[in-house]
Amino acid sequence: MKKIFIATVLGSVTPGVIKALAQETRQAGGEWITSKVIKVDHHFAALLKVAIEDDMSQQLKAQFERQFPALTILFDESIAALQSDLRVIHLNVDCKDRPGLTREIADVLVNLDLGIEHMEFNRVHVSTIGQTVFTSKLTVLLPKEVSNESVVELLEGISEDLRVSVI
Structure with a gap:
């Protein structure tokens, strides 16, 4: 069963950081359903709606935190997943x-x-x-x-x- 969560990523802009986040997601078998990235000066904020097999979600979250220690990453369950009606x-x-x-x-x-x-x-x-x-x-x-x-x-x-x- 797929789990859907929102990852909020904050940090300094570095070349290829968004691409690297996407690659980590794909390697774990996940996909971005929606993504929004905002850049101001040399900082960025990204909202990523991620779908991944339930048993892989914790592994992906841990991998994000390990691979990107300079970024602030928050995870929250998708409201759409909670409110399917x-x-x-x-x-x-x-x-x-x-x-x-x-x-x-x-x-x-x-x-x-x-x-x-x-x-x-x-x-x-x-x-x-x-x-x-x-x-x-x-x-x-x-x-x-x-x-x-x-x-x-x-x-x-x-x-x-x-x-x-x-x-």
């Missing part, structure tokens, strides 16, 4: 911009007790219409019993011109 939906939100819109969207999702995996908000001034347009991409964890349509309806209720599409 959830599904992921991706939403696009578009409307005219106004103060408080980002907060109102987040409040609707939080009040529904939905897990917000990713939120990206952008505001763009469109000179041809003389207004600023708000656009957002969201990734939300939804319980199986909550319909996409109900989430769309509640979000569209925030503003008369707000449009939501499920992608």
